[in-house]
Amino acid sequence: MRAWRTPPCLTSLRHSDLQKRQNSASANTNYFIKEALKELEYPQKLQRLLLTPQREVLVELVITKDNGEIETFNAYRVQHDDSRGPYKGGLRYHPKVDLDDVRSLASLMTWKTAVMDIPFGGAKGGISVDPKLLSERELEKLTRKLVQAIKDTIGPQVDIPAPDVGSNASVMAWFFDEYSKFSGFSPGVVTGKPVHLHGSYGREAATGRGTVFATREMLKATGAGSITDKKFVIQGFGNVGSWAAEIFEEHGGKVIAVSDAFGAVYNENGLDIKALRRHIADGDLLSAFSEGEAIDKDTILSIPCDVLVPAAIEGVINADTAGQVDAKYVVEAANGPTTPEGDKILRERGIVVLPDIYTNGGGVTVSFFEWVQNLQNFRWEEEEVNKRLDLKMTEAFAQIWEISRQKKLPLRTAAFVKALQSVTRAHLHRGFD
Ligand SMILES: NC(=O)C1=CN([C@@H]2O[C@H](COP(=O)(O)OP(=O)(O)OC[C@H]3O[C@@H](n4cnc5c(N)ncnc54)[C@H](OP(=O)(O)O)[C@@H]3O)[C@@H](O)[C@H]2O)C=CC1
Numbered sequence: 339m340r341a342w343r344t345p346p347c348l349t350s351l352r353h354s355d356l357q358k359r360q361n362s363a364s365a366n367t368n369y370f371i372k373e374a375l376k377e378l379e380y381p382q383k384l385q386r387l388l389l390t391p392q393r394e395v396l397v398e399l400v401i402t403k404d405n406g407e408i409e410t411f412n413a414y415r416v417q418h419d420d421s422r423g424p425y426k427g428g429l430r431y432h433p434k435v436d437l438d439d440v441r442s443l444a445s446l447m448t449w450k451t452a453v454m455d456i457p458f459g460g461a462k463g464g465i466s467v468d469p470k471l472l473s474e475r476e477l478e479k480l481t482r483k484l485v486q487a488i489k490d491t492i493g494p495q496v497d498i499p500a501p502d503v504g505s506n507a508s509v510m511a512w513f514f515d516e517y518s519k520f521s522g523f524s525p526g527v528v529t530g531k532p533v534h535l536h537g538s539y540g541r542e543a544a545t546g547r548g549t550v551f552a553t554r555e556m557l558k559a560t561g562a563g564s565i566t567d568k569k570f571v572i573q574g575f576g577n578v579g580s581w582a583a584e585i586f587e588e589h590g591g592k593v594i595a596v597s598d599a600f601g602a603v604y605n606e607n608g609l610d611i612k613a614l615r616r617h618i619a620d621g622d623l624l625s626a627f628s629e630g631e632a633i634d635k636d637t638i639l640s641i642p643c644d645v646l647v648p649a650a651i652e653g654v655i656n657a658d659t660a661g662q663v664d665a666k667y668v669v670e671a672a673n674g675p676t677t678p679e680g681d682k683i684l685r686e687r688g689i690v691v692l693p694d695i696y697t698n699g700g701g702v703t704v705s706f707f708e709w710v711q712n713l714q715n716f717r718w719e720e721e722e723v724n725k726r727l728d729l730k731m732t733e734a735f736a737q738i739w740e741i742s743r744q745k746k747l748p749l750r751t752a753a754f755v756k757a758l759q760s761v762t763r764a765h766l767h768r769g770f771d
Pocket residue numbers: 501502503504505545573574575576577578579597598599600635649650651652671672673674698699701702
């Protein structure tokens with residue numbers, strides 16, 4: 339096993355020190371990995387290596403708020419596996435972020451980069467904060483404090499953060515700027531930056547666009563035809579959900595309902611997504627969109643449709659809700675939206691699930707393209723980015739589909755089998771001494 343250096347400024351937690359929770363996010367992720375490990379029959383010690391993170395970092399961040407008071411926040415960075423390349427994964431700013439969530443999300447990144455066949459490992463970070471309660475200045479301070487606290491564990495060849503729930507291109511710009519103060523000009527330390535500040539064309543829309551390419555491939559392979567005239571319901575209308583909605587619409591799909599944390603809106607003939615996005619950009623409530631009917635956001639999963647797209651938070655399709663899903667397909671644009679219990683119910687009901695570690699892999703794929711452009715100090719046109727993304731999504735689907743057919747496995751297990759084989763091969767080639 340390689341030795342991991344932990345800088346003295348950080349509190350490094352060992353797995354044995356950490357509290358274990360039943361039905362936690364990481365237990366759910368490990369359940370799905372173990373399902374695939376049963377197919378592969380790897381030895382126990384190798385399984386442990388694959389299941390547990392390589393390093394977990396917990397830091398305390400203190401800022402002075404605009405009103406002069408000080409406030410303290412917990413922040414995390416979990417580095418799960420770097421056998422295939424530098425650790426890679428987003429930063430989540432959300433009040434419910436805890437170490438277990440981040441551990442689960444970091445593991446998903448390892449399998450996602452392997453499924454997409456891009457030369458990165460897996461990591462994730464987060465701050466327990468509600469960014470909506472901070473001013474922009476406070477958010478900037480908090481981000482800079484995070485960089486100061488973890489700068490020795492990250493870097494363009496070590497660990498490369500990116501946006502996730504609650505963070506965005508501005509946060510990435512502050513991150514890049516702060517890191518560059520310590521290490522010199524380093525645009526490759528973070529991806530998802532603004533396009534005019536070493537970001538890539540196409541990264542902002544990439545996760546949503548990749549979700550649409552993934553759905554297109556799945557519909558084709560299962561004999562359901564094309565996206566045109568299919569009905570879509572999307573939970574979550576942030577970066578991923580809103581871009582997916584717009585691009586489904588561009589492909590002729592009808593997005594009949596979408597929701598956010600506060601409400602939902604429905605139109606059986608299809609919502610005008612560009613108009614809805616303008617409505618929200620003007621600061622209006624999603625549910626107040628006049629070209630749709632406001633509905634209870636908790637009914638979103640049970641609206642009849644062809645494709646249900648969870649694009650918000652974890653664990654929403656579970657033992658209580660999976661029975662109410664009225665879709666032929668569930669396309670997991672969010673990370674971890676389905677619990678093992680929910681997944682079992684969907685399988686029993688014959689609902690096809692396109693798993694997160696493939697479906698939302700478009701984001702990290704274009705992050706890889708951004709990183710490559712940063713290392714080369716060169717910019718690709720948007721058309722080129724989208725074309726390459728399409729190719730990666732199409733190739734990865736073909737491989738998962740083939741494993742699923744050959745081994746008679748659900749698409750989720752097939753995706754994990756592909757990823758586990760790839761990561762294991764890297765570990766064995768690199769060796770452990
Ligand atoms: N951004 C990226 O590139 C990638 C993101 N993902 C995953 O996609 C998912 C969404 O991320 P992203 O779009 O970036 O995040 P955003 O913060 O941009 O958007 C999250 C959306 O989810 C909504 N939401 C939050 N809680 C609920 C709820 N209980 N019910 C319904 N909607 C809710 C939010 O509503 P409100 O605005 O009202 O708070 C918002 O519309 C996450 O699982 C993330 O990990 C995966 C790969 C890459």
